[in-house]
Amino acid sequence: MIRPGLRLVEQVMGTAISLDLADDLPPPRLRELAGDVFAWLREVDARFSTYRADSEVCRFDRGEVLLSEASADLRVVLERCAELWGATDGFFDVYVTGRLDPSGYVKGWAAQVASDRLVAAGAPNHCLNAGGDVRVRGHSASGRPWRIGVRHPWDGSSACLVLTGTDLAVATSGVYERGQHVLDPRRGAPATGLRSVTVVGPDLGVADAYATAAVAMGMAGIGWLDRLPGHLHAVITDDARCLHSTRLPLLTG
Amino acid sequence: MADQNVPPRRLRDDRGWDGRQHPTPDGYRDHGTSDPYGPSGHQSNPPYPDAPPAPAGPYPQYAPAAPGSAHRGPQWVGPDGLGRPARAATATTGYGLPNLDDDDDPGRRAGRRRALAALGGTAAVVAGGAVLAMTPQVRGLFGGDAPVGDATGTTATDGTPARPGGQQPSTALELPQETAQSDRRSDEVDGRYSGTAGQAVRKQSADLDTVSGATATSTAYRQSLQAALDRAR
Numbered sequence: 001m002i003r004p005g006l007r008l009v010e011q012v013m014g015t016a017i018s019l020d021l022a023d024d025l026p027p028p029r030l031r032e033l034a035g036d037v038f039a040w041l042r043e044v045d046a047r048f049s050t051y052r053a054d055s056e057v058c059r060f061d062r063g064e065v066l067l068s069e070a071s072a073d074l075r076v077v078l079e080r081c082a083e084l085w086g087a088t089d090g091f092f093d094v095y096v097t098g099r100l101d102p103s104g105y106v107k108g109w110a111a112q113v114a115s116d117r118l119v120a121a122g123a124p125n126h127c128l129n130a131g132g133d134v135r136v137r138g139h140s141a142s143g144r145p146w147r148i149g150v151r152h153p154w155d156g157s158s159a160c161l162v163l164t165g166t167d168l169a170v171a172t173s174g175v176y177e178r179g180q181h182v183l184d185p186r187r188g189a190p191a192t193g194l195r196s197v198t199v200v201g202p203d204l205g206v207a208d209a210y211a212t213a214a215v216a217m218g219m220a221g222i223g224w225l226d227r228l229p230g231h232l233h234a235v236i237t238d239d240a241r242c243l244h245s246t247r248l249p250l251l252t253g
Numbered sequence: 254m255a256d257q258n259v260p261p262r263r264l265r266d267d268r269g270w271d272g273r274q275h276p277t278p279d280g281y282r283d284h285g286t287s288d289p290y291g292p293s294g295h296q297s298n299p300p301y302p303d304a305p306p307a308p309a310g311p312y313p314q315y316a317p318a319a320p321g322s323a324h325r326g327p328q329w330v331g332p333d334g335l336g337r338p339a340r341a342a343t344a345t346t347g348y349g350l351p352n353l354d355d356d357d358d359p360g361r362r363a364g365r366r367r368a369l370a371a372l373g374g375t376a377a378v379v380a381g382g383a384v385l386a387m388t389p390q391v392r393g394l395f396g397g398d399a400p401v402g403d404a405t406g407t408t409a410t411d412g413t414p415a416r417p418g419g420q421q422p423s424t425a426l427e428l429p430q431e432t433a434q435s436d437r438r439s440d441e442v443d444g445r446y447s448g449t450a451g452q453a454v455r456k457q458s459a460d461l462d463t464v465s466g467a468t469a470t471s472t473a474y475r476q477s478l479q480a481a482l483d484r485a486r
Contacts, residue, residue: 009483016474018463018483107468129479132466140462149478151466156477159464174467198465 003141005125006030012041013107014051015131021118022125022141033123037114041130044110047071050101061100080205081105088213089224093185104212108133108171109205132177134170135204147251153196153236160242161234162251163200171208172198173215182215193218195238200248201231 004024010017019037021030047056056074059065067075081102084092094102111130115137118126125138127146136146145166149159153176163170174196175182184191197214201207210231214221222243225233234244244250464479474480 007483009480011471015468015471016480016483018479020462127463129463129465131468131474132464132479133468134463134465136463146462147460149461149464151464151478156466156473157481159461159478162461163465170465172465172467177467177469177473196467 005141006034008034008038010038010041012038013045013049013110013131015107016129017041017111017131018127018129020127020129020140021123022127022139023123025123030123033118033121036121037118037128040114040117041110044073044106047073048077048102048106048110050099050103057100057102077102077106077109080109081209084206084209084213088210090185091213091216091221092209096183096185105205105209107131107205108169108203108208111135112169112204115204130204132172133204133208134168136165136168136170138166150196150198150234154240160236161198161244161248163249164251165249167202168200168249169202169204169207170198170200171204171211172196173208173211175215182212184216184218191216191218193238194221194235195240196236197221197225198234199225199228199231200233200245207231 005020005022006027007018007020009019017038019034021033023030025033046052049055050057052058056065056071060067060070060074067078070078081092081094084105085094092104094100094104107130111128111133112135115126115128115135118124118128119137125140127134127136127140132151134148136148138146140146145164146168148163148165148168148170150161150163150170150172151174152158152160153174173182175191176195182191183189194215194217197211199207199211199214201210210225210228211233214225214233214235217224219237222235225231225235226245232245232248234242234248236242461478461482463482464477466477466479469477469479
């Protein structure tokens, strides 16, 4: 039996973006929707990448673009990043490396915007995975709520938790994939203590920023996540303990 | 700067319990009835007409201030300037914490205590029996297990003494042992999601739609479970 919908993978933003459209729409329409999504993500990459010297972010960082001349998207992103800097007590810091690097928010934000646009365009059942940050809506092509595995921190071929839901933004930050790359902005040193932090919430960009901030906090991040309103979490510590919200939508049975 | 408007702390405020109750529960002195900050119905007269006068304690700052006398020491400074002199609290019969040691009339107290003990024991037996009789499902109905906040569940280690964190790859993490369901789930996860990559793909592609993880480079993606799921379609 051929499932309805369309599944595509594309390398954008230096990582793989997987799109799963589960709506039973005509194939040309699905390809058009998917094309819009990837076009948007490529556009975001061209404007927000810190690896491209001609991107808007880099030009803004060098002072070649004033804030008043920046695009509306860049201003929105900078404003949200400033809010998140305050909300995370300074642990989510786009200037932690000394240069402007909003990538920790941009990837989740771009995926969230793409998902919102898909809903507005009449595709309310989809799953968008932007390099490990997942936004799911509705149901999968098999008609059940989406099932999102959380990657096992020590074994990339297995999942250690399985979440399920019809409207979730699931963002995971960890130090296992690219080494100790999350810096504690207060000490300027790589953060230790938490190996993987998954935050579940309504907005993927915010969830991604919260997860990154919690990793930067280290063990103190567990208590901080506990008091975070409107978000659920799952934490795996360096000594392989797993802690999670009691209301986390785990797949059972 | 607004914090400078609070009255300064009194002497000995940072000490532990010194055997003497504070004159007021909040540790501040009472204000007169005309004071805008004092409780309007809060009379500083002793509530009992026959109460003995307040004993002169060893703390001179608690001694009743003579009316009109120039006060020394800290004063309340409100928005209108210096406030009225804080009236001295009556030490023992004032507004401090209630004195629970009614040493007079010992017979009555003992009787009351016995009655309370008997009553409490009965209540404990009844409540204990009720708790024992409740199944987890029934207990769930009472809401006793409902999380108040976004509490982190209890933890389960994955062989901590045997394997220090990050030293060796682990096959699977145990789930927190909160409920019987979590326990069962833990076995399930172990059985279904461990093994070689090929098995994992075959088993998981039917169950998982996607995988959330730390951002992988393009190279790392090729070995990831997400890539396996993408290929399986």
